[in-house]
Amino acid sequence: MAEDNNKEKIDQESLSRRKFLRNSGFAVGGLAVGGVLGSVIPWGTDEKEPQQAANETKNYNHALMNFNQVEFQTVEAATERIFPEDENGPGAQALGVAFYIDHQLAGSYGFNARDYMNPPFFHGEKTQGYQGRLKRREIFKIGIREMQNYSHSKYKKGFTDLTADEQDTVLADFADDKVNITTVSASGFFNLLRSMTLEGVYSDPLYGGNKDMQGWKLRDYPGDQMNYTQVIESEEFQQIEPRSLRDHMQ
Incomplete structure (x- = not known):
């Protein structure tokens, strides 16, 4: 009997804690977006497909720094x-x-x-x-x-x-x-x-x-390749997919 009462008490505390986290997330006006708080807030938005998210990626390199x-x-x-x-x-x-x-x-x-x-x-x-x-x-x-x-x-x-x-x-x-x-x-x-x-x-x-x-x-230019060991001994022309400096960071 005592064990049942303890279990019920733990369940109530757990529910109360989750309710507090949820309410506090809304109370801070969205500051608790990341981490634990962000994961429990029911924003009510559908998750985007990976391909859709990729298509909406912005190129922040295309921003004006000198011209009007x-x-x-x-x-x-x-x-x-x-x-x-x-x-x-x-x-x-x-x-x-x-x-x-x-x-x-x-x-x-x-x-x-x-x-x-x-x-x-x-x-x-x-x-x-x-x-x-x-x-x-x-x-x-x-x-x-x-x-x-x-x-x-x-x-x-x-x-x-x-x-x-x-x-x-x-x-x-x-x-x-x-x-x-x-x-x-x-x-x-x-x-x-x-x-x-x-x-x-x-x-x-x-x-x-x-x-x-x-x-x-x-111009079929290969860009910034680290090496050509995979094709250097080939007697035929090799079409190489170009690589940027940024590609070496991935």
Whole structure:
């Protein structure tokens, strides 16, 4: 009889404890999401299938760190004309090239951290590259603004509102130094834009571009392989699935 009373008392205490945990979870307004408390709160939501959850995964690497929205859209449109989508595969926009450029300009590369930036400055030959006090991120700010100004002057529309052929004309005029810019060279800005576009297409996806390694796949490039011991003795061409730097962390 005493054993039955003890068992009943234990069951009541257990139920009371579970009730307390459940109520306290609601009382703290969802702070008890994880751990033990989170596991006993009946949220009333259906669990998502693994595939559905995977499809909803966000790419947090695609976030702006330097450009504003207008600047980003301008760069995105310009890079797409430099490396357009065609029957061979995706273009710069689908590959996330504008994000690559944005991230590079937000870091040490954009601040010319490893370059000698002290005067005197001389106007060098084209083969000598840029010599001046402006940092790459500043050159881009000026170049993007001048692209918009030139587009409005020539077509009465912003660069992103132009047709593909009109955008090509604007970019070609910059490349040929047909645009008057007092602070930077028009061709210098275009060459920097073109160079960074190609970098974004073929760099490791870790840096924001080359989304899903599609740029590498266009050229059958294997990416960052740890070794080739499994194919080095093969006499036939081996198609190797590309790997990113991030893949080595898994």
